[in-house]
Structures are given as structure tokens and as C-alpha cells.
Amino acid sequence: MDKNMNILVVDDFSTMRRIVKNLLTELGFTNIAEADDGSTALPILQQGGIDFLVTDWNMPGMPGIDLLKAVRSSDDPKLASLPVLMVTAEAKREQIMEAAQAGVNGYVVKPFTAETLKEKVDKVFERLGGS
């Protein structure tokens, strides 16, 4: 896993963005950008250069599930196949299944631990590297 990859963290709560960013920094990642909802994240993603997306679900404006679908349906093949990890308090079975069907690469429910996040990030790239 390339620790210099560009990561975009999307959450409407700045405290949660900070926590995720700190945890990713602890895991050795150095290039982390932030956005506060899907509609501000999408233009950043479309500009290119982001290698990994970590997003919340429940956000005003554009929710995370819509952002995921927008990413997957992108014309840009690199963006369409971007690894996406969902970090959210949404835990309804239907929603998790919807995210899975929409092509999410990992799903972490809040409140989570540092270990859970590390494990899921590792797993996302393990599986991508294996395929």
C-alpha cells in the first residue's frame, strides 16, 4: 500500500474528519484532503488525483450513498473504480446492502475503534491488490 497516496475524507462534522485524518496519519498516510459533503467532494474527485475516498453517509446536500453512485457511474474509468470506504452511523441492513450493491469497498459503523479503521483500510487494499 502506497502511503503517499491521496486520500479524500468526506464528513459534514469537522470533528469526525479530524479524527479520521489523525487515524490515517497514524497509519502512515501523509496526503489527506477533506470535504464536508458529496457536492463539494465530487468536483475534487473529478479533478483527478485522489486515490482513496473515505466518506460518511448522512450529510446535508449530497449524501454519501449518492456520492458513491456518482463515482461509480463516472465516465472516467479511474474515478469509476476508485476505492471507497464508508464510515457512517447508518446501520440499517437495507442501507448496508444498498452500499454493497452500489460498489462500496468497505463499511465501518460509527462509533468505531482505531483498530477497526486500520483493519478495513488494509482489507480494501489487500483485496484490490489481490484482484
Next chain:
Amino acid sequence: MSADNLARQADGQTQQIALANTYIEQLQRGDSEGAQATLASINRLHGVDACGDTDSELFQQVGKLTRELHDSMNSFMQDSDMLNLMQEDMPDARQRLNHVIEITEQSAHDTMASIEHSTPLLTVLQQRAGELQQQLQNWCSAQQQQADVDDLGYLSDELDAFLQRVADDSRKVAGDLNTIMMAQGYQDLSGQIIQRVITLVQQVEENLVALLQLGAQATQQHPHKSAPTQTEGDRIGHGPAVPGVSTGERCNSQDEVDDLLSTLGF
């Protein structure tokens, strides 16, 4: 009595008899509303000469207003979500806010516990560092007067033990700092819950305004805003789980999420 007066009286009597017949018919048919109106007409006719019709007019108006208000209230309660708000959403909101108190309390305790755990570790390290520094300085000055080699051995053992302790305790302090950071996640979770309660308060406010307008203008229809549907809720999100507030079948832990995903080929 003039011929004119006589004629008017006869006319009034005929009218009263006709009205009385109608009244009886209506009562027999079970048309109580019509009967009431007929009775009012009789009273009015009867009272023209006696005491004027101001009082009965007033009663009629009040009666009419009361009936309209009653009907409007009924239809308001039926098609507004006021009942739902009061019976379900309000108790839910109380539960949500109680949950916010619980998670903020828990986070504060986690933070304090980490601080209480780390502080004594740092105090001991600081104290021991001071002692060893003093001993080292003593040894250095004694060195100039050719001190005992045993002293050096002792000092080096002490320093080694201290450095080991610094390494161990730093790890513990780093762990505590990590716990403190993770504890701040309450701000996101409680924020999401409070946002939902704010939306509810807003709905109650809108409904109360509609109710006030109803009082002012009994027959006016109020705009009715419906709650988001289940699928709409799935899209925009339901927010964090709150004990006692159900939003459907949900996973209660990361393990349950992982299990569900593994059945989907993850």
C-alpha cells in the same frame, strides 16, 4: 287592534305552524341538524315581538362557529401529522436527547479516565528524570576526583531502567491520547441526533402555527407537510442508533455489519 296588525298576526301563526310541522318531520327523520335550524327559526319568529332577535342571533352565530371549529379541528387532526408528532416523535425526541446526554457523559468519562491514567505516569517520569540527572551530575563532579567505578555501574543500571520505563510509559500515554481523540467522536454522533430533534421541533412549530391559523379562520385549509418516506430516509440517512427508537432492522455492531457483508460476497 288594527286590521293590519291582525293580518300580520295571522300570517305569523301560519308560518309558525308550518315551521312546527317541518320541525316534527325533521325530528322523525332523525335530521337533528335541520331540526335545530328550524327550531331557531321558530324562536326567531316567536321572539320578534317579545324581546327582539339579538340574543338568539348571537347564540346561533356562536353555535355555528363552534361547529365549524370542531369540524376543522377533526379534519386537522386527521390529516396533519400532529397526532403522530405528539404520540410517537415527541417521546422519541426525549429518548434521543437522553441518549445524547449518555454518549456525551461517556465521552467525558473516557477522556477523564485517560488523563487520570496518564498524568501519574508523567509525574513519575519527571521526578525520576530529575533524580537521575542529579546523580549523573554528582558522578561527573566526583569523576574529577577519581570516584569509585562501582558508582558508574550503579548509575548505568539506573539509567537503563529509566529509559526502559520512558519507552513503556510513552506507549501508554500515546494509547491514552488515542482514546481521548476517539472519544471526541461523540460530537458527530450527538450532533446528528440533535439535528433530528431540531427538525422535529420545527415540524411541531409549523403545526402549531397551522393550528393558530385554524382558530383565526375556522374553515381555512392549512398546508400539510408529510414526513419523509422510509426509502427517502434510507437515502438521506437515519442518523446514529438510539436505544428505544426504532428505524427498522439494523446492525448493532461492526461484527454484524461484517457478517452481513460477507453474505454479500465481501
